[in-house]
Amino acid sequence: GQSLEQPSEVTAVEGAIVQINCTYQTSGFYGLSWYQQHDGGAPTFLSYNALDGLEETGRFSSFLSRSDSYGYLLLQELQMKDSASYFCAVPVTGSSASKIIFGSGTRLSIRP
Amino acid sequence: DTEVTQTPKHLVMGMTNKKSLKCEQHMGHRAMYWYKQKAKKPPELMFVYSYEKLSINESVPSRFSPECPNSSLLNLHLHALQPEDSALYLCASSPGATDTQYFGPGTRLTVL
Numbered sequence: 001g002q003s004l005e006q007p008s009e010v011t012a013v014e015g016a017i018v019q020i021n022c023t024y025q026t027s028g029f030y031g032l033s034w035y036q037q038h039d040g041g042a043p044t045f046l047s048y049n050a051l052d053g054l055e056e057t058g059r060f061s062s063f064l065s066r067s068d069s070y071g072y073l074l075l076q077e078l079q080m081k082d083s084a085s086y087f088c089a090v091p092v093t094g095s096s097a098s099k100i101i102f103g104s105g106t107r108l109s110i111r112p
Numbered sequence: 113d114t115e116v117t118q119t120p121k122h123l124v125m126g127m128t129n130k131k132s133l134k135c136e137q138h139m140g141h142r143a144m145y146w147y148k149q150k151a152k153k154p155p156e157l158m159f160v161y162s163y164e165k166l167s168i169n170e171s172v173p174s175r176f177s178p179e180c181p182n183s184s185l186l187n188l189h190l191h192a193l194q195p196e197d198s199a200l201y202l203c204a205s206s207p208g209a210t211d212t213q214y215f216g217p218g219t220r221l222t223v224l
Contacts, residue, residue: 030210042202042215043155087154091210097167098209099145102154 002026002092004103011109012078020073020106022088032064032071033089033100043087046073075108083110116216118203124222127193133219135186135203143209144186146178147202149218155202161186162209193223 004024012018024032031050035043049055049064049071061074075082088103116137125131135144143162147155159178160168166178175197177189186203200220204213 033212042217043213045212045214048212085152093210094168097160097162099157099160099168100206100210100213101157105152105154107152 002090002101004088004090004101006086006088006103006106008104009107009109011111012075013111014078014080016078017074017076018078018108020075020086020088020108022071022073022103024069024071024088024090024103026069026090026092028093029066029069030091030093032062033091034062034073035087035089035102036084037087037105038084046086078110080110080112083108116203116205116214118201118216118219120219121217122220122222124224125190125193126224127195129193130189130191132190133188133201133203133221135188135216136184137205137214137216138184139205139207139214140183141205141207141214142183143206143211144180145204145206145213146176146186146188147204148197149200149202159188160209167209190221193221195223197221198223 006022033048034046037043047062054063059076064071085105087105146158149155158172161180164180179187200218202218203216206213
């Protein structure tokens with residue numbers, strides 16, 4: 001089957017750096033995505049890694065190691081507005097259709 | 113146009129009512145999705161439409177009935193819902209079924 005594991009909660013201080021890990025188990029692998037969701041809002045796409053290595057987009061970076069079935073989201077210079085839930089996600093392909101499955105989410109709380 | 117729109121934003125209905133949720137995208141995406149999300153949980157996939165045809169039904173009760181009138185529109189018809197169906201209903205679209213998904217703002221549904 002397919003599964004993704006990520007920590008349920010992470011707390012960090014404003015201005016600091018935080019890393020949210022995700023390990024996955026899938027039959028067939030295409031890439032790892034990250035989504036951010038603020039309370040009351042909809043998930044928004046942050047990043048996608050299909051190949052090993054680090055992808056940087058402003059204060060956010062995402063890393064993938066296909067050999068370790070592992071990735072992480074790195075948030076730098078944390079701001080209060082970064083308080084949100086973060087989901088890792090992978091596409092899976094079945095015999096007749098494809099879909100994306102989400103991890104259970106990591107709730108990031110930022111302290112002043 | 114790079115957004116997914118959903119109406120209504122909020123909906124309160126009784127268990128005997130019939131209502132519909134609407135979703136629209138004009139990005140030319142060929143895959144559209146309905147998700148249900150409870151508080152502090154990841155989005156839970158309900159239905160996937162690919163090229164206007166239902167490709168995945170995640171064993172959703174028949175009181176939820178999806179419809180895809182054309183490539184830009186997706187409806188979710190609701191009938192005889194239960195209080196436990198109260199949740200945030202999210203629509204999403206993607207270029208293909210394993211590509212990055214773009215979410216609408218959601219409909220907050222309350223069943224009395």
